[in-house]
Amino acid sequence: MTATALTATDLCCRRGDRWLFSGLSLGLARGQALHILGPNGLGKSSLMRMLAGLLPPSPDPVSGITGAIAWDGPLALMDERHGLDLGQPLGAALAFWARVDGPVPDEAIKGLGLANLLDVPVRYLSTGQKKRAALARLIGQHAPNWLLDEPLNGLDVAACAMVERMIERHCAGGGACIIASHQSLGIPGLTRLDLAEYAL
Numbered sequence: 001m002t003a004t005a006l007t008a009t010d011l012c013c014r015r016g017d018r019w020l021f022s023g024l025s026l027g028l029a030r031g032q033a034l035h036i037l038g039p040n041g042l043g044k045s046s047l048m049r050m051l052a053g054l055l056p057p058s059p060d061p062v063s064g065i066t067g068a069i070a071w072d073g074p075l076a077l078m079d080e081r082h083g084l085d086l087g088q089p090l091g092a093a094l095a096f097w098a099r100v101d102g103p104v105p106d107e108a109i110k111g112l113g114l115a116n117l118l119d120v121p122v123r124y125l126s127t128g129q130k131k132r133a134a135l136a137r138l139i140g141q142h143a144p145n146w147l148l149d150e151p152l153n154g155l156d157v158a159a160c161a162m163v164e165r166m167i168e169r170h171c172a173g174g175g176a177c178i179i180a181s182h183q184s185l186g187i188p189g190l191t192r193l194d195l196a197e198y199a200l
C-alpha cells in the first residue's frame, strides 16, 4: 500500500471579499508529484499557502464546513519570498538558514551554479540566481514534502530541466511534491489538478 503524504478535504478559500474556490479535496501519496494549474488570480498561490499552514481554510459559504489539511511529515514551501537577507552576501544569508534548517550540501550549491556567487550580496543577484538560491534553501530544509509555487519562473532552459530532475529524484526517494505553475513540466508520472474546476 502506498503511504499517504497529504490528505486535504473540503478546502474553500476567500481572500478579502473575493471567493476563489470551494469543495477542493486532494490526496498526495509518497513518491507523487502533483501539478496545480489554473488561470491568473484563481487562487493557486493561496492554495499553496493554505496547504503550507500559512492561510486558514475558509468555511464553505453554503455548507459552513471548514476543511482540514493533514501532512505526514514536515513540509517546505518555496515561493517568491526567498527569505534571504538582501544586505548579506549569499553565503552568509544561506548560513543563517543553515543554522535554522540544516546545511545545504556542497554538491547542491555547485549543481545550482551558486558556488561562485557566495560572496555576492543577495540584492545584486539576478532573478534566476535568486530563484536558484531559493532552491538551495528548499534543499537545506531536508523536508520530505515540497510545495513549489512557480519554481521555474526566471530560470533558463537548462535550470528548468535541472529543477524537473530535482523533483523527479525527490519523489523517487520517497518525497512528495506539489507544484503550482503556468509552465508545462517534464516529470514522469506527474498528476494534474485544474483549480478552475473548483472556482466559485
Ligand SMILES: Nc1ncnc2c1ncn2[C@@H]1O[C@H](COP(=O)(O)OP(=O)(O)OP(=O)(O)O)[C@@H](O)[C@H]1O
Pocket (backbone or CB within 6 Å): 015, 016, 018, 020, 038, 039, 040, 041, 042, 043, 044, 045, 046, 047
Ligand atoms: N492578502 C490578500 N488579501 C486579499 N486578496 C488577496 C490577497 N492575496 C491575494 N489576494 C487575491 O486572491 C486572488 C488569488 O490570488 P493568488 O495569488 O492566489 O492567485 P494565483 O492563481 O496564484 O495567480 P497567478 O497565476 O497570477 O500567480 C487574487 O484576486 C488576489 O488579488
